[in-house]
Amino acid sequence: xxxxxxxxxxxxxxxxxxxxxxxxxxxxxxxxxxxxxxxxxxxxxxxxxxxxxxxxxxxxxxxxxxxxxxxxxxxxxxxxxxxxxxxxxxxxxxxxxxxxxxxxxxxxxxxxxxxxxxxxxxxxxxxxxxxxxxxxxxxxxxxxxxxxxxxxxxxxxxxxxxxxxxxxxxxxxxxxxxxxxxxxxxxxxxxxxxxxxxxxxxxxxxxxxxxxxxxxxxxxxxxxxxxxxxxxxxxxxxxxxxxxxxxxxxxxxxxxxxxxxxxxxxxxxxxxxxxxxxxxxxxxxxxxxxxxxxxxxxxxxxxxxxxxxxxxxx
Numbered sequence: 552x553x554x555x556x557x558x559x560x561x562x563x564x565x566x567x568x569x570x571x572x573x574x575x576x577x578x579x580x581x582x583x584x585x586x587x588x589x590x591x592x593x594x595x596x597x598x599x600x601x602x603x604x605x606x607x608x609x610x611x612x613x614x615x616x617x618x619x620x621x622x623x624x625x626x627x628x629x630x631x632x633x634x635x636x637x638x639x640x641x642x643x644x645x646x647x648x649x650x651x652x653x654x655x656x657x658x659x660x661x662x663x664x665x666x667x668x669x670x671x672x673x674x675x676x677x678x679x680x681x682x683x684x685x686x687x688x689x690x691x692x693x694x695x696x697x698x699x700x701x702x703x704x705x706x707x708x709x710x711x712x713x714x715x716x717x718x719x720x721x722x723x724x725x726x727x728x729x730x731x732x733x734x735x736x737x738x739x740x741x742x743x744x745x746x747x748x749x750x751x752x753x754x755x756x757x758x759x760x761x762x763x764x765x766x767x768x769x770x771x772x773x774x775x776x777x778x779x780x781x782x783x784x785x786x787x788x789x790x791x792x793x794x795x796x797x798x799x800x801x802x803x804x805x806x807x808x809x810x811x812x813x814x815x816x817x818x819x820x821x822x823x824x825x826x827x828x829x830x831x832x833x834x835x836x837x838x839x840x841x842x843x844x845x846x847x848x849x850x851x852x853x854x855x856x857x858x859x860x861x862x863x864x865x
Contacts, residue, residue, distance in 0.1 A: 596837055642683070642728060646715055648735035649684050651743045659808050663790055667783040675775035676737060683732040686725065687718050740768035741795060742807040756801035765799035772796060 656677055664670070671678050679685050690702030691714060699708045703722050708714045738744070739760070769792070776788035790810055798807035 596833060596840070599833070642723065642726060644683050644733035645735040646684050646719075648738050648743055648747070649682060649733065650688065651746050652734045652738050652741050653682060653685070653688070655741045655743065655746060659794055659810075660791070663787060663810070667787055669776075669783045669787055671775045676734075676771060677775050681732055682734045683726060683728070684734075686727075687722065737767070737771065739764040740771055740799075742798065745807060756803075758801050761799045761801055765796055768792075768796035768799060 660677070673680055675681070682688075691711070692700040692702050694700055694707075697709050699711055699714045700706065701708075701714060701717055701722075703725070706717065708717065735743075772788050772791040772795075776784045776791055778785050778788055793805075794808060794810045797805040797809070
């Protein structure tokens with residue numbers, strides 16, 4: 552009888568620790584599943600971030616498409632036919648240097664002219680009408696970072712250089728070729744080489760070239776901002792001399808663009824802003840999920856510890 556009572560007590564009391572053990576095992580499985588869910592969510596977020604980053608890099612630095620080459624080949628074959636139909640004068644003017652000269656005017660001179668509410672006459676060589684490529688430059692449609700469109704025929708290109716070639720091959724007959732219309736001829740006075748090539752700063756200064764560029768610069772100041780036209784023209788005349796002409800010297804005392812420039816956002820600034828705007832929501836989602844899962848894990852551990860304390864025999 553004693554042995555049977557002892558065995559019945561063992562059979563009655565044995566399931567209690569077994570049920571507590573199963574509860575602990577169940578809670579540990581809950582923790583592991585929560586951790587797996589956390590890892591899965593983090594993996595999904597990481598993959599979405601990598602995909603978005605890949606799309607951004609592909610968007611910012613794409614490979615040149617094949618249709619540009621086809622367009623160039625078609626342009627090369629059609630150009631002789633167009634020249635047979637209509638005679639086009641040969642252009643002896645650098646589009647790149649003309650664009651650089653206009654960018655310098657737009658950045659280092661036009662903001663001050665807007666402050667003075669001053670407009671130069673058409674006799675001034677800095678006037679937009681005296682830029683041979685101004686009409687074509689205005690017919691460039693910049694839809695996106697790597698999406699350019701021709702305003703004449705609506706063809707699309709991935710880079711500005713392909714659009715320039717398209718203008719040269721297909722729309723050169725629209726240029727008004729006349730004497731004194733090449734803005735690139737003013738590059739010596741406007742310091743285009745400084746903007747186009749940083750290495751030109753280290754080149755040896757030639758006094759004759761500096762004197763020639765200074766004379767051209769001063770003639771631009773006199774013709775575009777005559778002193779006798781009022782206080783605004785007088786102030787702009789003085790500014791032009793300090794901004795451009797004073798640096799044409801081999802002494803190196805005065806630097807070009809000493810009066811500053813209008814700040815314009817560049818491509819790098821725009822790309823970095825887009826990247827930051829994309830990363831901020833992902834960062835906040837990761838932080839939120841991490842805190843929520845950590846909080847759930849702590850609560851589960853507290854429950855397990857409380858359950859373990861309750862299951863201990865007195």
